[in-house]
Amino acid sequence: MNRLLTTLKMVTLSALLMGMTVMAAGAAEEPKLVLSNTDCVKCHSAAPAAIAANGSAHKTEIGCQDCHNGHPPTVKKIIPACSQCHSDKPHYKLVNCQRCHTNPHTPKIIKLPKDITAECLTCHTKQNEKLKQFKSKHSALSCSFCHSTHGKIPLCTQCHKSHSPDMLVGDCKRCHQAHMPKVVTYTSDTANSLCASCHKQASVLHSKTDTKHNKVSCVACHKDKHKMVPSCQTCHGAPHPARIMARFNKCSYCHNIAHDLNRWEPEAPKKTGAAVKQAPKAVKK
Numbered sequence: 371m372n373r374l375l376t377t378l379k380m381v382t383l384s385a386l387l388m389g390m391t392v393m394a395a396g397a398a399e400e401p402k403l404v405l406s407n408t409d410c411v412k413c414h415s416a417a418p419a420a421i422a423a424n425g426s427a428h429k430t431e432i433g434c435q436d437c438h439n440g441h442p443p444t445v446k447k448i449i450p451a452c453s454q455c456h457s458d459k460p461h462y463k464l465v466n467c468q469r470c471h472t473n474p475h476t477p478k479i480i481k482l483p484k485d486i487t488a489e490c491l492t493c494h495t496k497q498n499e500k501l502k503q504f505k506s507k508h509s510a511l512s513c514s515f516c517h518s519t520h521g522k523i524p525l526c527t528q529c530h531k532s533h534s535p536d537m538l539v540g541d542c543k544r545c546h547q548a549h550m551p552k553v554v555t556y557t558s559d560t561a562n563s564l565c566a567s568c569h570k571q572a573s574v575l576h577s578k579t580d581t582k583h584n585k586v587s588c589v590a591c592h593k594d595k596h597k598m599v600p601s602c603q604t605c606h607g608a609p610h611p612a613r614i615m616a617r618f619n620k621c622s623y624c625h626n627i628a629h630d631l632n633r634w635e636p637e638a639p640k641k642t643g644a645a646v647k648q649a650p651k652a653v654k655k
């Protein structure tokens with residue numbers, strides 16, 4: 371019964387397709403079946419519509435029949451392999467292209483499965499080099515854990531809280547890079563308030579001092595890289611005669627600490643104390 375139906379369908383289809391026949395040169399010859407790309411839409415709606423809307427290069431560079439060579443029942447297998455046309459790059463050696471390029475008629479509409487890393491490396495290598503060289507907890511995450519849609523850059527605050535309410539999402543990049551987040555560096559225009567998020571005491575002392583260090587920014591002294599501590603001499607050279615320095619070989623004997631310069635009261639703090647550890651834990655998705 372089924373077979374009969376199928377046969378009937380095929381016969382009908384053959385007849386229908388014949389309707390689109392273009393006669394070969396001689397009238398006496400067998401009619402030759404020639405389908406053109408404009409015929410497909412008469413029986414198929416989804417594929418032509420998808421191609422028209424989002425076919426990209428599969429619309430502009432090729433036509434239906436470059437991929438679908440022939441038609442059932444005459445030709446049985448007309449679904450092309452991607453490798454028929456894409457074969458010369460590492461990216462084209464991946465298995466099951468349609469995992470991501472879910473519809474060949476809309477090749478640029480890409481859906482990334484979960485936990486993709488190796489596949490990204492067929493095109494992007496720099497980011498992975500950083501993740502591997504500068505180990506952090508980000509190194510253990512897959513690329514698509516953060517980039518869930520191709521090309522989309524996530525905000526740090528999607529997964530983390532800011533160090534303080536006045537630190538905005540745009541500030542994160544002043545100090546962190548996503549692919550090496552533990553290497554904290556910054557430029558010379560970084561505001562004192564950003565350091566203050568974690569270093570309350572240093573900031574209070576520094577903002578209160580009435581010496582000229584008040585006008586020197588945190589990052590002018592703690593230059594470029596987090597935890598860098600300058601020596602006084604880098605900026606001041608040798609301001610006093612050597613014979614004085616021979617007796618008092620530390621600037622702090624007379625000047626106290628950089629944040630609280632020239633405070634000679636006996637109770638002056640030597641250190642402003644450890645940073646307030648405020649950074650919140652990341653939230654897993």
Ligand code: HEC
Nearest residue numbers: 383386387405406407409410412413434435438442448449
């Ligand atoms: C007269 C109607 C008709 C026209 C015109 C037509 N098709 Fe089809 N096509 C069908 C039918 C019916 C089937 C289902 C055949 C089957 O299942 O055996 C089909 C199946 C297909 C398939 C699926 C084959 C498979 O293996 O799953 C593709 C691909 C296809 N057509 C492409 C085309 C292209 C490309 C054109 C234009 C060049 C075209 N068709 C023109 C009726 C048509």
Ligand code: HEC
Nearest residue numbers: 410411414416417418421428432433434437438449450474
């Ligand atoms: C880049 C190659 C390519 C081009 C160009 C292309 N197709 Fe396809 N088509 C495929 C592949 C591959 C499949 C199999 C899809 C699958 O397995 O999910 C397919 C499936 C189909 C099918 C059967 C499944 C369905 O979606 O209904 C039809 C019908 C079809 N194509 C028609 C067309 C028509 C009509 C055009 C031109 C407007 C066209 N295709 C252009 C590669 C192509």
Ligand code: HEC
Nearest residue numbers: 426427428431436437450451452454455467471474477478
């Ligand atoms: C008949 C040849 C042919 C087949 C089969 C084919 N493609 Fe293509 N494809 C092309 C051509 C030609 C281009 C444009 C030039 C290029 O990018 O290489 C292209 C471009 C693309 C693009 C980029 C689109 C753009 O606009 O930049 C993607 C993605 C793509 N193909 C994926 C696939 C996938 C996935 C398959 C298998 C399902 C496939 N192709 C099968 C010929 C083909």
Ligand code: HEC
Nearest residue numbers: 452456461462463464465466467469470471480486489520
């Ligand atoms: C893990 C997901 C994934 C898989 C699997 C995958 N691709 Fe891609 N492909 C992409 C992404 C992402 C792009 C980049 C798109 C862009 O540039 O916007 C892309 C781009 C392309 C392009 C256009 C750019 C270029 O470099 O040529 C082609 C062609 C292509 N893929 C073909 C294929 C083929 C063929 C396969 C299977 C052998 C395949 N893809 C498997 C994700 C994937």
Ligand code: HEC
Nearest residue numbers: 461482486489490491492493494513514517520521522523
């Ligand atoms: C076939 C090659 C290809 C593959 C595979 C690929 N990409 Fe891309 N990707 C590109 C191209 C091309 C661009 C656009 C480059 C540009 O605009 O500078 C891009 C852009 C991006 C961007 C945005 C860059 C920016 O500056 O805005 C991100 C993020 C990205 N890809 C991440 C990924 C991730 C994650 C994967 C794996 C899931 C991946 N890509 C797979 C080729 C690819």
Ligand code: HEC
Nearest residue numbers: 506507515516524525526528529542546547548551552652
């Ligand atoms: C999609 C989620 C996601 C995004 C977006 C994200 N992170 Fe993370 N991040 C995590 C996870 C998960 C961890 C590990 C947390 C844990 O195990 O406690 C982490 C850990 C960290 C760590 C600690 C690293 C270590 O080894 O101790 C830093 C620093 C960090 N993230 C900074 C950032 C910055 C800065 C951004 C933006 C450039 C960012 N993150 C974007 C998910 C994310």
Ligand code: HEC
Nearest residue numbers: 487490494497498508511512513516523524543547548549
């Ligand atoms: C923890 C989340 C996270 C992970 C994991 C991650 N990225 Fe990113 N990626 C980002 C953020 C955020 C940016 C924006 C740039 C920045 O803040 O440093 C970015 C930027 C990019 C860019 C744009 C160019 C650039 O370097 O700035 C590309 C391409 C990219 N990532 C690819 C990848 C690839 C490939 C992987 C896996 C090897 C990956 N990313 C892993 C969060 C992540």
Ligand code: HEC
Nearest residue numbers: 526530531532538539541542544545554564565596649650
């Ligand atoms: C002024 C520099 C600076 C800015 C701006 C900054 N951070 Fe940090 N961040 C740090 C330093 C320094 C550490 C390391 C603290 C430590 O060693 O415990 C850190 C640590 C982290 C950690 C890991 C802490 C933990 O407990 O796991 C996360 C997550 C983080 N930052 C996210 C962010 C986010 C999100 C932003 C933007 C809202 C941001 N950071 C802005 C300097 C900065």
Ligand code: HEC
Nearest residue numbers: 533556560564565567568588589592597598599644645649
């Ligand atoms: C996310 C919190 C955080 C931010 C923001 C932050 N730090 Fe720190 N900082 C720390 C932690 C934690 C330590 C280690 C404290 C300890 O070991 O007692 C530290 C230590 C230091 C040290 C001491 C290094 C040493 O060897 O004693 C200096 C100097 C320093 N930070 C300067 C800065 C400057 C300048 C900024 C602003 C650009 C800044 N920090 C931003 C958390 C932070």
Ligand code: HEC
Nearest residue numbers: 580581582583586590591600601602604605621625627628
């Ligand atoms: C990054 C450079 C830098 C470093 C490091 C530095 N200073 Fe200064 N210091 C300055 C500048 C700039 C001034 C103001 C000079 C002026 O305006 O004449 C200053 C002024 C002073 C003054 C005069 C204060 C006043 O109000 O008249 C003293 C004393 C001093 N520094 C001591 C120190 C000591 C001690 C250290 C080490 C603990 C130190 N400085 C580290 C840049 C620095």
Ligand code: HEC
Nearest residue numbers: 562565569572573576583586587588591627628641642643
């Ligand atoms: C004039 C240079 C200078 C400026 C400006 C400066 N520091 Fe310092 N900082 C130092 C020096 C030098 C030390 C080492 C202790 C000492 O000898 O005074 C130090 C020590 C520290 C320490 C570790 C010891 C402690 O006191 O906790 C932290 C944290 C710190 N500074 C943060 C900051 C922050 C935050 C700012 C801005 C609000 C800042 N510093 C401004 C020079 C400076």
Ligand code: HEC
Nearest residue numbers: 602603606608609610614615618619620621622623624625
């Ligand atoms: C024996 C105590 C003593 C020591 C040690 C000492 N200073 Fe001074 N320093 C002074 C006195 C006193 C002044 C003058 C204060 C004034 O004139 O108001 C002074 C002034 C300065 C000034 C300001 C000069 C000016 O022209 O305004 C700087 C800068 C300075 N010292 C840096 C240093 C540095 C750097 C060290 C360590 C290498 C250091 N001092 C060690 C006592 C000392």
